[in-house]
Amino acid sequence: MPQTHDDVAETTPARADVVEMVGLHGFVQLAAFARLATDAEHAPDLRAQVTISRMAAGELAALDQLETVARRVGADLYEAMASYSTVLADFDRRTPPGDWWERVVRTYVAYGVLADLQRVLSRAVAPDGRPMLDDVIADSGYEDFVVAMLGPVVAADQQLSARLALWGRRVVGEALGIAQRLLAEHPLLWSFADRQDGARSEGDDAAWLRKQLSGGHARRMGRLGLTA
Amino acid sequence: MPQTHDDVAETTPARADVVEMVGLHGFVQLAAFARLATDAEHAPDLRAQVTISRMAAGELAALDQLETVARRVGADLYEAMASYSTVLADFDRRTPPGDWWERVVRTYVAYGVLADLQRVLSRAVAPDGRPMLDDVIADSGYEDFVVAMLGPVVAADQQLSARLALWGRRVVGEALGIAQRLLAEHPLLWSFADRQDGARSEGDDAAWLRKQLSGGHARRMGRLGLTA
Numbered sequence: 341m342p343q344t345h346d347d348v349a350e351t352t353p354a355r356a357d358v359v360e361m362v363g364l365h366g367f368v369q370l371a372a373f374a375r376l377a378t379d380a381e382h383a384p385d386l387r388a389q390v391t392i393s394r395m396a397a398g399e400l401a402a403l404d405q406l407e408t409v410a411r412r413v414g415a416d417l418y419e420a421m422a423s424y425s426t427v428l429a430d431f432d433r434r435t436p437p438g439d440w441w442e443r444v445v446r447t448y449v450a451y452g453v454l455a456d457l458q459r460v461l462s463r464a465v466a467p468d469g470r471p472m473l474d475d476v477i478a479d480s481g482y483e484d485f486v487v488a489m490l491g492p493v494v495a496a497d498q499q500l501s502a503r504l505a506l507w508g509r510r511v512v513g514e515a516l517g518i519a520q521r522l523l524a525e526h527p528l529l530w531s532f533a534d535r536q537d538g539a540r541s542e543g544d545d546a547a548w549l550r551k552q553l554s555g556g557h558a559r560r561m562g563r564l565g566l567t568a
Numbered sequence: 569m570p571q572t573h574d575d576v577a578e579t580t581p582a583r584a585d586v587v588e589m590v591g592l593h594g595f596v597q598l599a600a601f602a603r604l605a606t607d608a609e610h611a612p613d614l615r616a617q618v619t620i621s622r623m624a625a626g627e628l629a630a631l632d633q634l635e636t637v638a639r640r641v642g643a644d645l646y647e648a649m650a651s652y653s654t655v656l657a658d659f660d661r662r663t664p665p666g667d668w669w670e671r672v673v674r675t676y677v678a679y680g681v682l683a684d685l686q687r688v689l690s691r692a693v694a695p696d697g698r699p700m701l702d703d704v705i706a707d708s709g710y711e712d713f714v715v716a717m718l719g720p721v722v723a724a725d726q727q728l729s730a731r732l733a734l735w736g737r738r739v740v741g742e743a744l745g746i747a748q749r750l751l752a753e754h755p756l757l758w759s760f761a762d763r764q765d766g767a768r769s770e771g772d773d774a775a776w777l778r779k780q781l782s783g784g785h786a787r788r789m790g791r792l793g794l795t796a
Contacts, residue, residue, distance in 0.1 A: 377605035386646040398623035418614040
């Protein structure tokens with residue numbers, strides 16, 4: 341169970357930036373639940389279906405903490421989440437998977453990017469410098485699960501490997517577009533960006549974010565043996 | 569966390585009836601997860617979406633216990649579940665909901681019937697008479713949730729009430745058909761039937777089961793203010 345720092349959070353009521361931040365995290369966690377639950381129904385066997393279903397369920401755990409943080413700043417988590425709710429439907433419509441492996445790669449890539457976005461935007465500190473959120477982005481084990489399941493398949497099938505690498509490039513383009521759109525529509529999120537250098541202009545911010553997210557994506561594709 | 573009676577269960581290895589029984593329970597719990605997760609995505613607001621998603625997640629908790637019981641009799645839970653896996657897809661195809669309320673009533677009716685079936689077939693006792701399963705069919709709160717959400721809507725809208733009563737009768741017909749089919753295809757399940765009077769013939773068994781399940785359905789429809 342994640343911890344909150346009640347005493348500090350209470351000193352910062354109704355901050356609009358905090359509302360946008362908890363809304364983002366809540367939305368991503370709920371979206372991860374929904375997409376993993378849907379993926380599970382398409383799994384090729386019951387064992388994988390149960391494993392992915394359990395990972396889906398794990399994504400909901402963070403909502404308790406986010407509800408608490410929202411309440412502390414006088415906000416409603418569900419209202420905060422509502423402003424994000426159409427974004428992923430667009431993503432899904434633009435990236436219909438052709439088979440099970442494309443579905444797996446789509447979720448692997450998209451939720452990798454969104455989890456990195458959550459990490460990049462998690463410098464939610466109270467005035468005394470202590471973090472307001474802990475462990476929202478707990479490792480669900482999904483990345484390791486996909487690497488164990490898909491890695492050997494990719495290694496043994498050059499044609500599939502080439503197709504999924506191409507598919508991964510298409511998906512990550514859409515996912516980076518989503519990340520950029522989330523920030524453009526919720527500019528207060530920038531105040532939680534965990535960067536050492538200062539922001540200079542809007543163009544710089546976008547380029548910096550793209551670089552952060554692309555690095556994580558390249559690492560994940562490398563783990564699968566796919567060219568990013 | 570549910571309890572198992574290890575010492576006793578270990579004395580009854582590889583019982584085919586136990587395999588069919590854990591398969592049924594595992595299948596129903598996983599199906600409940602999947603259908604509630606899908607319903608959640610159609611919920612009219614984020615609060616309902618999160619509530620239903622959490623109930624979906626709760627359905628998976630029983631799988632740990634079922635895995636343990638399956639292992640104790642030398643069986644694999646996922647193989648045991650596999651023989652059930654096409655049944656609910658047929659049900660879904662035959663009862664496409666026209667709107668959110670029909671979707672809710674469909675799940676309310678179908679999982680009510682399946683949960684009652686689980687209860688009726690839960691007399692899984694080891695040779696010493698102690699139960700092998702506890703709390704598999706924990707109350708997820710879904711029935712109360714639907715009554716609280718839909719009850720006032722039905723009470724205020726006579727036309728909707730009439731339409732949903734009709735829809736409920738159609739859905740329960742399909743659901744009872746499923747229950748009957750599950751038993752016909754897995755006759756060993758009858759050994760777990762919790763009935764005082766003895767089974768006499770196949771026709772009697774089917775009639776007895778139908779009566780048990782219809783009673784629960786009528787009670788649930790009554791709670792919604794709908795005619796069963």
